Amino acid sequence: MTPWTRLAEVLAREKLDALVLSGLPNIRYLTGFTGSSALLLATRQGAVFFTDGRYRLQAAEQVQGAKVVVARGALVTALLFSVKRRRLRRLGFESRRANYDFYAALRAGLPGIRLRPTAGVIEQLRTVKSEDEIVALRRSVRLNSAVFEAGLRQVQVGRSEREVADRIEYLMRRRGGDGPAFETIVAAGLRSALPHAKPTHNLLKKNEFIIIDQGVILDGYSSDMTRTVALGGLGQRARRVYHVVLEAQLAAIAAVRPGIQAAEVDRQARMVLQKHGLEKNFVHSTGHGVGLEIHEPPRLGRREKTRLEAGMVITIEPGVYLEGLGGVRIEDMVLVTALGCEILTPTPKELRVL
Amino acid sequence: MTPWTRLAEVLAREKLDALVLSGLPNIRYLTGFTGSSALLLATRQGAVFFTDGRYRLQAAEQVQGAKVVVARGALVTALLFSVKRRRLRRLGFESRRANYDFYAALRAGLPGIRLRPTAGVIEQLRTVKSEDEIVALRRSVRLNSAVFEAGLRQVQVGRSEREVADRIEYLMRRRGGDGPAFETIVAAGLRSALPHAKPTHNLLKKNEFIIIDQGVILDGYSSDMTRTVALGGLGQRARRVYHVVLEAQLAAIAAVRPGIQAAEVDRQARMVLQKHGLEKNFVHSTGHGVGLEIHEPPRLGRREKTRLEAGMVITIEPGVYLEGLGGVRIEDMVLVTALGCEILTPTPKELRVL
Numbered sequence: 001m002t003p004w005t006r007l008a009e010v011l012a013r014e015k016l017d018a019l020v021l022s023g024l025p026n027i028r029y030l031t032g033f034t035g036s037s038a039l040l041l042a043t044r045q046g047a048v049f050f051t052d053g054r055y056r057l058q059a060a061e062q063v064q065g066a067k068v069v070v071a072r073g074a075l076v077t078a079l080l081f082s083v084k085r086r087r088l089r090r091l092g093f094e095s096r097r098a099n100y101d102f103y104a105a106l107r108a109g110l111p112g113i114r115l116r117p118t119a120g121v122i123e124q125l126r127t128v129k130s131e132d133e134i135v136a137l138r139r140s141v142r143l144n145s146a147v148f149e150a151g152l153r154q155v156q157v158g159r160s161e162r163e164v165a166d167r168i169e170y171l172m173r174r175r176g177g178d179g180p181a182f183e184t185i186v187a188a189g190l191r192s193a194l195p196h197a198k199p200t201h202n203l204l205k206k207n208e209f210i211i212i213d214q215g216v217i218l219d220g221y222s223s224d225m226t227r228t229v230a231l232g233g234l235g236q237r238a239r240r241v242y243h244v245v246l247e248a249q250l251a252a253i254a255a256v257r258p259g260i261q262a263a264e265v266d267r268q269a270r271m272v273l274q275k276h277g278l279e280k281n282f283v284h285s286t287g288h289g290v291g292l293e294i295h296e297p298p299r300l301g302r303r304e305k306t307r308l309e310a311g312m313v314i315t316i317e318p319g320v321y322l323e324g325l326g327g328v329r330i331e332d333m334v335l336v337t338a339l340g341c342e343i344l345t346p347t348p349k350e351l352r353v354l
Numbered sequence: 355m356t357p358w359t360r361l362a363e364v365l366a367r368e369k370l371d372a373l374v375l376s377g378l379p380n381i382r383y384l385t386g387f388t389g390s391s392a393l394l395l396a397t398r399q400g401a402v403f404f405t406d407g408r409y410r411l412q413a414a415e416q417v418q419g420a421k422v423v424v425a426r427g428a429l430v431t432a433l434l435f436s437v438k439r440r441r442l443r444r445l446g447f448e449s450r451r452a453n454y455d456f457y458a459a460l461r462a463g464l465p466g467i468r469l470r471p472t473a474g475v476i477e478q479l480r481t482v483k484s485e486d487e488i489v490a491l492r493r494s495v496r497l498n499s500a501v502f503e504a505g506l507r508q509v510q511v512g513r514s515e516r517e518v519a520d521r522i523e524y525l526m527r528r529r530g531g532d533g534p535a536f537e538t539i540v541a542a543g544l545r546s547a548l549p550h551a552k553p554t555h556n557l558l559k560k561n562e563f564i565i566i567d568q569g570v571i572l573d574g575y576s577s578d579m580t581r582t583v584a585l586g587g588l589g590q591r592a593r594r595v596y597h598v599v600l601e602a603q604l605a606a607i608a609a610v611r612p613g614i615q616a617a618e619v620d621r622q623a624r625m626v627l628q629k630h631g632l633e634k635n636f637v638h639s640t641g642h643g644v645g646l647e648i649h650e651p652p653r654l655g656r657r658e659k660t661r662l663e664a665g666m667v668i669t670i671e672p673g674v675y676l677e678g679l680g681g682v683r684i685e686d687m688v689l690v691t692a693l694g695c696e697i698l699t700p701t702p703k704e705l706r707v708l
Binding site: 054093095096097098099100101102103104117119162163165166169170173174196 | 408447449450451452453454455456457458471473516517520523524527528550
């Protein structure tokens with residue numbers, strides 16, 4: 001079933017004549033358009049895509065499955081005209097991806113028409129990836145791992161976190177990526193205990209954890225990987241923490257299969273940490289979907305009832321953060337398959353001492 | 355007058371008890387907070403800043419002029435509580451910077467309270483820069499020009515546009531910038547005729563225009579500069595076009611002073627181009643404000659009635675784009691002063707043949 005067919009089913013079920021899409025990743029998902037100015041009116045009978053004059057050529061080349069309208073003035077004005085001409089009566093719009101001004105323009109321009117805020121309709125369709133999307137995600141993951149290996153050469157005593165992060169992001173572009181999927185994290189020593197540390201000018205030292213969390217965008221699709229490495233040997237406690245996190249990560253991956261609740265995968269990681277008294281030091285959720293955006297549904301958190309489905313692509317990334325010692329996070333991307341899962345990330349996970 | 359005092363005046367004039375701010379650059383402008391999760395309730399009597407637990411320490415260190423509340427749940431819930439406790443009755447919110455869900459949460463949570471969409475209130479305050487902001491902008495401009503000079507070394511026959519752009523963005527970070535303020539443009543040959551060209555894998559050749567449009571963010575403040583250079587000599591027509599654009603740019607700069615309408619500055623550039631029959635090939639406006647965002651008011655367009663004021667920092671960037679020949683754009687940042695203006699960008703504007 002194409003996304004368009006699935007969308008038509010959702011519209012029928014929700015008793016909507018059409019959905020107004022203003023979120024660019026959702027519009028890209030449905031139409032293939034990669035530009036920065038677009039609206040989409042998706043009716044049960046077909047879709048109309050709106051852009052401005054700058055994108056005339058690009059829209060003609062890229063947009064699939066929708067009629068293209070190049071608006072002379074505001075896109076929303078062209079869209080209002082289309083809604084009225086088609087006599088649509090019940091219209092959904094994306095409440096998280098529409099700003100108030102856009103909503104107000106719809107409300108004022110469509111008297112008598114029912115406007116219903118919707119959330120996550122397309123995001124829900126996007127959770128299960130198509131074959132083409134899986135190919136794109138595999139390529140993105142492979143590029144990210146290749147850049148990681150090349151970047152490791154910069155991990156040397158006396159280099160700063162920033163230098164390493166800058167080099168990684170440079171390599172992402174040099175090797176054909178669109179750019180980083182998020183701000184690359186390089187966090188060494190005590191700073192590795194901060195889950196969202198920004199790279200600083202602090203210099204790398206021996207015998208400390210270094211967390212590297214990086215993702216690249218390639219042809220629109222994001223990847224996401226974390227490895228924790230060290231320059232020179234680590235103390236016994238640090239090595240123990242590393243292996244506990246790795247065990248937790250492997251346990252969570254082992255649980256991934258169609259039908260399992262996201263919360264249950266998260267629980268598998270937590271149970272391992274709990275056994276070692278480290279559960280309180282795992283302060284985030286176990287993972288998230290990845291695709292056209294770096295953070296997508298499903299979330300693999302403690303209370304997420306979503307059941308995994310074959311074709312979902314998610315991260316598995318438990319971490320332990322100890323003030324005064326440092327932190328460890330190990331993250332792979334995995335594809336949910338009919339029988340279980342496939343680990344997409346090819347980078348080894350044994351503790352690397354550089 | 356501090357921004358807070360000016361904001362209190364606006365609230366009084368607009369008959370609002372308070373303004374709810376959800377736009378991060380506006381919140382940063384007022385409070386100094388650089389994180390990614392924040393709301394601000396600015397009343398006539400004082401302000402309350404809301405963030406989540408991740409930013410407890412950072413908010414305590416950074417936030418000036420507002421009471422800090424670290425919300426346990428959703429920030430908007432904490433804000434609603436504050437509004438009710440203060441018995442505020444007439445509330446403005448930022449219509450362009452609030453999504454529908456945020457508006458709906460305010461609407462549902464504040465029965466009987468008047469909610470008024472506002473647009474550009476803080477953006478208006480931000481147009482005139484403080485002394486500290488001007489210092490920050492000068493530093494950002496200087497870094498951008500230094501990176502440009504270093505990047506020119508990559509402008510060689512056989513290098514691709516992408517290689518040069520990647521190098522420039524790498525240098526921005528290596529020299530202490532937060533990153534590029536926008537996607538760096540390197541557009542050579544026929545592609546220089548596209549005002550918003552993305553760098554491609556096309557290789558640089560001799561005797562063609564190469565447009566380089568780059569900006570860096572340093573300590574939150576953006577810079578923006580364009581230069582058009584060439585590898586080896588250019589034909590007579592190309593050289594003539596270059597000098598006409600430069601003349602237009604100088605004419606626009608010469609017009610910048612407090613009290614002049616933005617449209618009049620734009621007109622000065624257009625008049626020079628018109629004299630040479632090139633006005634139709636100038637397809638964008640003459641400039642824009644720059645500060646915490648790369649594009650801020652005022653816009654220097656054909657119909658902009660805004661009058662310039664001392665302390666505004668704007669770009670002056672006329673361009674001419676000729677299909678089949680290429681394009682030329684020359685862009686500086688200038689500070690409006692009491693008597694006229696000061697060109698902030700130190701990079702020379704004579705045609706550079708590398």
